[in-house]
Structure formats: structure tokens, C-alpha cells
Amino acid sequence: MNHVPRSEIFDDVYFSPVDGLAESRYVYLGGNKLPDSWKGKGEFTICELGFGTGLNFLAVLQLLAMSPVDGRPKALHYISFEKYPLTKDVIRGALSHWGALDLVLDVLLSKYPDNLTEGVYDLPIMEGVTLTLIIGDVNEALPKLDTQVDCWFLSGFKPSTNPGMWSDIVFENMARLSAVGTTFSTFTAVGYVRRGLGSVGFDVQKISGFGYKWHMLVGTYDGGEQCA
Ligand SMILES: C[S@@+](CC[C@H](N)C(=O)[O-])C[C@H]1O[C@@H](n2cnc3c(N)ncnc32)[C@H](O)[C@@H]1O
Known part of the structure; x- marks a missing residue:
């Protein structure tokens, strides 16, 4: 599909050419059991x-x-890291294909920074929803984050061309910021990602992937507890 942006640096697409929105819902929302996970929080x-x-x-x-x-959290904090931020025009071009997203796309673009320099941007999106967009390399910025995360969306480009998004620094800091019960999901099922997340205390499962992908990973942080 010609609306799917592609990165020359990482030789990969930003989302599935099959249906990016359906992929987001399957891999990230479904993979983290949303909306059930946030109910009553x-x-x-x-x-x-x-x-x-x-x-x-x-x-x-x-x-x-x-x-x-009564099925929503009282407040949603969405934190996202991005080293190569896209402009508003590119984002609109990529997402206006889904008419169903028009309202939320307009809201995002009305708050999205014009000046895309490195830094932390706290963007009040609507009542009860804050987007913190952190522009910079995740390996430098994630170690500076100090908050408790309820779920992780691991949405880098494929590990073979974007290994920096799947580093030990990333896995170790995910564990540092997780509580027992924190979940994650990702489109990839590559062995070293599975082992890396397992080694820092996530119980990792391989499940059916979206579209043409055979498998993906989901899991829950168990604090590194071992079964007796
Ligand atoms: C597959 S795309 C993200 C797709 C996204 N979730 C979406 O809905 O469009 C991966 C993103 O990771 C970013 N990225 C790659 N390496 C990075 C790094 N070291 N630190 C932060 N962001 C990085 C890329 O610039 C790209 O925007």
C-alpha cells in the first residue's frame, strides 16, 4: 500500500502493509490485554x-x-521514545488513509511539536491523557526515565536492521521500570529478544503473529522469580 512509510535507514516499513491499524490492535492492544488491563486503574x-x-x-x-x-483508567500517561521524529505532514500522509482515525489524528497533530529537536515534550492531549514524547536515542534516554510502567509496546524496526532498539540497556531498564504484572508485546519473535527479556525477569510467550508474520512475543514481568 502506498501510504505505508518506509525507512531507508532501517530498510523496513513503519507498520504492516496488510493493515497497520489492525496490526496495532492485535499486537499492542490485544498483546497487552487492553482494555481489561487498565480497567479500574x-x-x-x-x-x-x-x-x-x-x-x-x-x-x-x-x-x-x-x-x-468505568472501563477506563482515571488518567492515561503514554510515554514514547523516538530518535528520528517524523514531520506532521508525513504523519498525516501516513494515517489519513483511516477515516476512522480522523478525530484523534487531528487532536494529535494539534499538539505535536513543530520543532523536532532532542528533548522531552509533555503534551496534554485531552482531559486525562498525557503524551510524553521523548526525542532522542532510547539507549540514552530510557535510563533517565523514572516512573512505573504498566505496559510496554516494543515497536522498533526489525532487530536485524535496528539492533539498537533491542539492546541489553533497553531490556535492563524495562525491568527497572516494571512491577510484577507489567506486560509487554512486540511484533518480533527473534530468539535474542526472547532470551534478553527472559533474562531480566519477563515470562515470555511466543504466540501467533499478525498478517504474514508467523509469531510475535507477549509477556509479563514476574520480578525474576524462579519456580521452586
Ligand atoms: C517500526 S517504527 C515505529 C512504528 C510506530 N509504532 C508507528 O505506529 O508508526 C520504529 C521507530 O523506532 C524509531 N527508532 C529506531 N531506532 C531508535 C532508537 N535507537 N531510539 C529511538 N527511536 C528509534 C524509528 O525512527 C521509528 O520511528
């Missing part, structure tokens, strides 16, 4: 590695808007 924090076009964020916003008031 006070503040709920999602941390994404790789903001890209913001498609995952918009899928979350749409899910939140469709959830009954």
Missing part, C-alpha cells in the same frame, strides 16, 4: 519504544474513547 502508564507515525498511540486513544467510563 487510577493512572495507567504505557511506554512505547518507537513513536514513528503515532499509529499505536491513536489506536490507544480510540480504544479509550470507545470504553465506558
Whole structure:
């Protein structure tokens, strides 16, 4: 599909050419059991590695808007890291294909920074929803984050061309910022990602992937507890 942006640096697409929105819902929302996971929570924090076009964020916003008031968290904090931020025009071009996202896309673009220099941008998106967009390399910026994360969206480009998004620094800091029960999901099922997440305390499962991908990974942080 010609609306799917492609990165020359990483030789990969930003989302599935089969259907990026359906992929977001399957891999990231379904993979983290949303909306059930946030039901009844006070503040709920999602941390994404790789903001890209913001498609995952918009899928979350749409899910939140469709959830009954008693099925939502009181506040949603969405933190996302991005080293190569896209411009508003590129984001609109990539996402305007989905008419169903028009409302939330307009809201995002009205808050998205014009000046895309490295730094932390706290963007109040709507009542009860804050987007913290951290522009910079995840390996330098994630170690500076100090918050408790409820679920992780691991949305870098494929590990073979974007190994920096799947480093030991990333895995160790995910564990540092997780509590027992924190979940993650990712489109990839590559062995070293599975082992890296397992080695820092995530119980990792391989499940069916989206579209033409055979497998993906989901899991829950268990604090590194071993079965007796
Ligand atoms: C597959 S795309 C993200 C797709 C995104 N979730 C979306 O909905 O469009 C991966 C993103 O990770 C970013 N990225 C790659 N390496 C990075 C790094 N070391 N630190 C931070 N972001 C990085 C890329 O610039 C790209 O935007």
C-alpha cells in the first residue's frame, strides 16, 4: 500500500502493509490485554519504544474513547521514545488513509511539536491523557526515565536492521521500570529478544503473529522469580 512509510535507514516499513491499524490492535492492544488491563486503574502508564507515525498511540486513544467510563483508567500517561521524529505532514500522509482515525489524528497533530529537536515534550492531549514524547536515542534516554510502567509496546524496526532498539540497556531498564504484572508485546519473535527479556525477569510467550508474520512475543514481568 502506498501510504505505508518506509525507512531507508532501517530498510523496513513503519507498520504492516496488510493493515497497520489492525496490526496495532492485535499486537499492542490485544498483546497487552487492553482494555481489561487498565480497567479500574487510577493512572495507567504505557511506554512505547518507537513513536514513528503515532499509529499505536491513536489506536490507544480510540480504544479509550470507545470504553465506558468505568472501563477506563482515571488518567492515561503514554510515554514514547523516538530518535528520528517524523514531520506532521508525513504523519498525516501516513494515517489519513483511516477515516476512522480522523478525530484523534487531528487532536494529535494539534499538539505535536513543530520543532523536532532532542528533548522531552509533555503534551496534554485531552482531559486525562498525557503524551510524553521523548526525542532522542532510547539507549540514552530510557535510563533517565523514572516512573512505573504498566505496559510496554516494543515497536522498533526489525532487530536485524535496528539492533539498537533491542539492546541489553533497553531490556535492563524495562525491568527497572516494571512491577510484577507489567506486560509487554512486540511484533518480533527473534530468539535474542526472547532470551534478553527472559533474562531480566519477563515470562515470555511466543504466540501467533499478525498478517504474514508467523509469531510475535507477549509477556509479563514476574520480578525474576524462579519456580521452586
Ligand atoms: C517500526 S517504527 C515505529 C512504528 C510506530 N509504532 C508507528 O505506529 O508508526 C520504529 C521507530 O523506532 C524509531 N527508532 C529506531 N531506532 C531508535 C532508537 N535507537 N531510539 C529511538 N527511536 C528509534 C524509528 O525512527 C521509528 O520511528
